[in-house]
Amino acid sequence: MKNQFRGYIPYTEEDYKNIWKNAFIIIDTNVILNFYRYSDQTRNTMWTILEHLKNRILVSKTKWN
Numbered sequence: 001m002k003n004q005f006r007g008y009i010p011y012t013e014e015d016y017k018n019i020w021k022n023a024f025i026i027i028d029t030n031v032i033l034n035f036y037r038y039s040d041q042t043r044n045t046m047w048t049i050l051e052h053l054k055n056r057i058l059v060s061k062t063k064w065n
Contacts, residue, residue, distance in 0.1 A: 022056075023056070024056050024057070024058055025053050025056055025057050025058070026057075026058045026059075026060050027050075027057060027058070027059055027060065028059075028060050028061075029059060029060065029061045031046075032059070035047075
């Protein structure tokens with residue numbers, strides 16, 4: 001039963017560690033565009049995070065209707 005409703009079972013600490021260690025991070029292009037609006041400190045922090053995750057980042061473009 002647990003396998004059928006996995007989304008309702010809370011993640012364990014080990015699950016979270018595995019996700020942050022191995023998961024791909026998908027960023028919408030708006031995040032990148034907002035770099036122009038961020039404060040210097042926020043922009044530098046974001047850049048550091050993106051550099052750390054650079055091998056696992058995918059960029060998604062927003063589709064405008």
